[in-house]
Structures are given as structure tokens and as C-alpha cells.
Amino acid sequence: MPAVPVDQSEHRSGALLDHLARRIRLRSESVLAPLGLRPRHLVALTVLRAGGGISQQALAGTLEMDGTNVVGLLNELEAERLVERRRSPEDRRRHVVELTPAGAERLAEAECALATAEDEVLGALEPAERETLYELLRRAATGTGTLSCTEAVADADTRPGDDRC
Amino acid sequence: MPAVPVDQSEHRSGALLDHLARRIRLRSESVLAPLGLRPRHLVALTVLRAGGGISQQALAGTLEMDGTNVVGLLNELEAERLVERRRSPEDRRRHVVELTPAGAERLAEAECALATAEDEVLGALEPAERETLYELLRRAATGTGTLSCTEAVADADTRPGDDRC
């Protein structure tokens, strides 16, 4: 038995994650509705912003949802020009899905609108802690190993003026 | 305009949280099924472990779900003796809900069973980071302000022998 003081590997985050996600989703739905979006859309847009130019089945893979349902989701997003399907030049069966400028803008709007919802749920955390949380979640979601902040920041700061919500 | 270098308040965690929660839930369902539990049960048990001896409508409040559906949830949990409803001595309309020893044990089992599911989803994070994530989530979920680790650890370590999964 090692001399390590306490075993802290018992802490399982699953239920907490589920709980918080639900609480945010409840608030998000009402906030997102006026924008014509549902939480699911937001997740898809976020994934596309993180790694665009992706095939539909790759998207279905990272979203871990059935391909047929991805079709419907993309139909809705494309109907509002938030997303674009282009045929891949290498394999013309494939659709390359990408966020349109309008989509990026709408996503930013939605995130702004969600600010209060998140503030409500994550109110117990200080700004720095929320940033830590964000970074941990992002890394877990993208599967990326340790990554300097620079990429994310560079990504978020390509919009010059409208930093304020 | 202050001299702060970059605005990092734009990072919204909602979609990421939703995404990760979904990924964990997908895996959890199959793992939890043999134990006769569903993710929702786990959340309820976790809440009860964190703050037991609570009334049903208080539980409905923190769970943010309809009271009528809480009844059904508790019925299922009580049918397996994981939870106990006792009438409150002060107000005999009220039910005081508490985790039974069997419930605590089952919860621990479930968390163990979920280890692999979480490992899969949170694989990109190192153990220390996962612990940080857990602590942030826990604080956000319980609404508790900055809190020393001691409580959580003391809570988790009342079981002496079975630390290993």
C-alpha cells in the first residue's frame, strides 16, 4: 500500500455532468427558441466550428448519433443557411459540411443569449474557474491532448468589434 | 477600456457540457442497465448522498423536475430499497427522503461500473484534471461557494475497505 494520503480516484463526474447539463438545457431551450435553434443544433454548430469541413458520417461519429438523424438536423440548419453541404471533390458521394459565416454569427449570438442561463447554473464558480471548466470540457470533447490556449483564443478573436454580449 | 489583454469571457460551456453529458449518458445506460438503474436514478441518488434527509419537493427543486415525475422516480428507487421515505415528524404530510445503506452501496457500485464509460469520454484529461473537473462540477451543482476539499473527501471515505473498483 503506497503512502499516498487519500484515494481521490473515486470521484465520478457522470451524474454531476448529467445534472448540470440538464439544468443548462432547461434554461437554454427557452432562450434558444426565439433564435430558431434547439440545444442539439448548438452542439452541432459548436462541433462544426471546432473542426469544420467534415463529412456527415464523421459528424455523426463525433456527435454519436444515428446518421439518419444527422440528416434531419443538417436539413434544418441548412434551411437557415447556417451550414453548407458541398460535395467532396475526392469522393462525390460525400458531403462536406461547413459552418457558414451566418452560422458562425448565429452561434455567437446564441452563446451570448445563453450567457444568463449559464450564469445561473454556474453561478457558484468564479470567472477564472469557469474558464478552467471550459478548457477542461473543450479538451475532453475534442479529444485533444494538452493544448495551449492560443488556438482557442485565436479562433474566438477573429471577430474584432463585437466582443461584448 | 481596461488594459486586460484578451477577453476570455466569451467561452460558453453549455454546448460542450451538453455534448459530454450525452456521450457519457449513452455509455452509462448500457452499463447501468444490469444494475437496474437508469442515469436519472443515479443523479437522484447522487443528490441524496450529497444532501440527504430532504423533502420530496425540495428534491424536485434541486432536480428541477416536475413533482409528479419525482414520485415515479422515487417509487422505483424505493421498490429496490435504495431510498427510504419516512414521514416528517414536524409536518406529517411531508416525506423525508434518505439514501439507505443499500442505496449508498448501489450508488458506489454504479459509479465503479461507470468508471470505464467515463474513462472513455474523459480520456483526454489526466487524473488530476479530472479531479479538478469533478470539483468544479460538484461546486456548481451544489451551489456551494468555495469549499475546502475536506467535506467531500470525508464523505467519500466513510467506507473503509472497498476503495478499489
Next chain:
DNA sequence: ATAAATGGTTTGTGCTTCACAAACGAACCA
């Protein structure tokens, strides 16, 4: 060149979760 496999699409079915409403008994409070 012909056959088989693949990416995407459409349609339909069914399950599960959930919110919400209505009506009830029991207990509390005025």
C-alpha cells in the same frame, strides 16, 4: 464491365423521457 460496397437521403415505426393537467387523500393552518 459488371457487381458489390459506401455516403447520403427519405420515410416510417416505436420507445423513452418528460412536462403538464386534473383529481384525490391526508395533514396543516387560520
Next chain:
DNA sequence: TGGTTCGTTTGTGAAGCACAAACCATTTAT
């Protein structure tokens, strides 16, 4: 006594989702 609150039951309806079947266009293998 009457109004109110807690828990309960039952039912309804919407939404999210997985899954299957059938289809076209295209790619790949034989």
C-alpha cells in the same frame, strides 16, 4: 370549518432518438 399544501395517481401529449427499409449516386473490387 375552510383553505392550503404535500404527496400521489392517472392520463395526455410533445420531443428526442434509435432503428429498419428502400432508394440514388458514386466508388471500388473483380
